[in-house]
Amino acid sequence: MIFFLQANAFRNAHKIYVNGSDVPDAVASFADLYEHYNLPSYLRRNVASAGYLKPTPIQMQAIPLMLHGREVLACAPTGSGKTAAFIIPILVHLKEPAKVGFRAVIVSPTRELAQQTYRECSRLCVGSGFKVHVLTKAKASANSFGPSSSQRFDILVTTPSRLVHMLSQEPPAIQLNSVEWLVLDEADKLFEDGPSDSGFRNQVAQIYSACDNPKVKHALFSATLGQGWRSSATPTSPLQSGSSSASRTQRRMQ
Numbered sequence: 001m002i003f004f005l006q007a008n009a010f011r012n013a014h015k016i017y018v019n020g021s022d023v024p025d026a027v028a029s030f031a032d033l034y035e036h037y038n039l040p041s042y043l044r045r046n047v048a049s050a051g052y053l054k055p056t057p058i059q060m061q062a063i064p065l066m067l068h069g070r071e072v073l074a075c076a077p078t079g080s081g082k083t084a085a086f087i088i089p090i091l092v093h094l095k096e097p098a099k100v101g102f103r104a105v106i107v108s109p110t111r112e113l114a115q116q117t118y119r120e121c122s123r124l125c126v127g128s129g130f131k132v133h134v135l136t137k138a139k140a141s142a143n144s145f146g147p148s149s150s151q152r153f154d155i156l157v158t159t160p161s162r163l164v165h166m167l168s169q170e171p172p173a174i175q176l177n178s179v180e181w182l183v184l185d186e187a188d189k190l191f192e193d194g195p196s197d198s199g200f201r202n203q204v205a206q207i208y209s210a211c212d213n214p215k216v217k218h219a220l221f222s223a224t225l226g227q228g229w230r231s232s233a234t235p236t237s238p239l240q241s242g243s244s245s246a247s248r249t250q251r252r253m254q
């Protein structure tokens, strides 16, 4: 009981709000994270080289959740370190490079955000051997990622339209049946209503269907928690774990 109260007091002090059962404790520091979870040495080195002295509140709670294999719906303000909050646990889950095609896909609403995520992911991957790709027009060919390619790639960062374009080719120029983690970044924007041919919702639905590995897990990160996308986003999620900001400084995991 005393541990439960301490864990909640810690969350309150950092304005972390969680919903869901058996939510693992937040970590107070990277040392705390390394003590409780087995993070590879390359990742510890890269966190240190990035100059990250202490996890941000979203990282304190989202990293342990995802390390426990929990699906998350997370909300935290812009610039609060959401990217590392999902990249770090994904790298731990993937363990080492494999030649089975993409095992993690991160979908961002804009090319700029995708490039930013790609850069953060690449620097956290240094020394791991993982192959990270950002989907650009030039690479959008079956030769790069299709069944006849080497399959030597692990993590894909993409906008929905680029990925759907590849999936829609006959035969599909990319296969997503090995995906273990599908992350929607800026998820509120991806679930925004729009004209039927340009809105993201249909594209996201196609991407969800293409990631047909029965073990695939979903994580949704956003700076705002609107009602519309929350109901669309979660039918496959047994847990809603995330963070929402009532004010810029508040974070909620639910």
Ligand SMILES: Nc1ncnc2c1ncn2[C@@H]1O[C@H](COP(=O)(O)OP(=O)(O)OP(=O)(O)O)[C@@H](O)[C@H]1O
Residues within 6 Å of the ligand: 050, 051, 052, 053, 054, 055, 056, 059, 076, 077, 078, 079, 080, 081, 082, 083, 084, 120, 223
């Ligand atoms: N623990 C940390 N300590 C210090 N800086 C960090 C930490 N985690 C991430 N950062 C840095 O903070 C900046 C913002 O991080 P990031 O882009 O992931 O935020 P975000 O929440 O995804 O923002 P956005 O909503 O704009 O995508 C980046 O430069 C990143 O390298």
